[in-house]
Amino acid sequence: EIELTQSPATLSLSPGERATLSCRASQSVGTYLAWYQQTPGQGPRLLIYDASNRATGIPARFSGSGSGTDFTLTISSLEPEDFAVYYCQQRSNWVTFGGGTKVEIK
């Protein structure tokens, strides 16, 4: 099973700041990695798939990069609605998710 490790566990930032989230895989997943956003009481929302492709309707302030074992989700300027938990997910070998990064208001 491919393990995904996300860091940091919590990121404390202010609106307007840049957020950089990391996801590291235990073995190469190529570019078969997605990012999701989850707010309380809701199902996750797909943001990025195949490492760098924005899903339908996702604002341009969200971008993804990386390949192999190291991936990054960047939110260029945090909006109030962006404070949430973010998960990465790989589809290179079955499906696994990372443990999540909580982006909270500083």
Add this chain to the structure above:
Amino acid sequence: QITLKESGPTLVKPTETLTLTCTFSGFSLTSRPVGVGWIRQSPGEALEWLGFAYWDDDNRYSPSLKSRLTLTKDTSKNQVVLKMTNMDPVDTATYYCAHRLPYNGDWNSGYFDYWGQGALVTVSS
């Protein structure tokens, strides 16, 4: 517009079988490469993929849960049913169904572009 909604019991007893229904709209589970996935999330924990139901009934299951899971579909009702046997308190979780982002190939995996709101299931005597 694609929507999905999970329904079923909120409380099951240990050793019982859980049956959850995913009712969807905006797509049909009758043609390639459409699929519906199930994912669960234990309280305060990360997400765990359970399986995929496909248009051709060639369903796929998480290797760790394969012996306990069955997915079936009713295309006339636009539903996918999950059955999980021998429930245990560690299976307490919110169970989600989700639409698999369409692409051909590697049917053991995928991304999820639309999700239901989730159904909280507690396992307790």
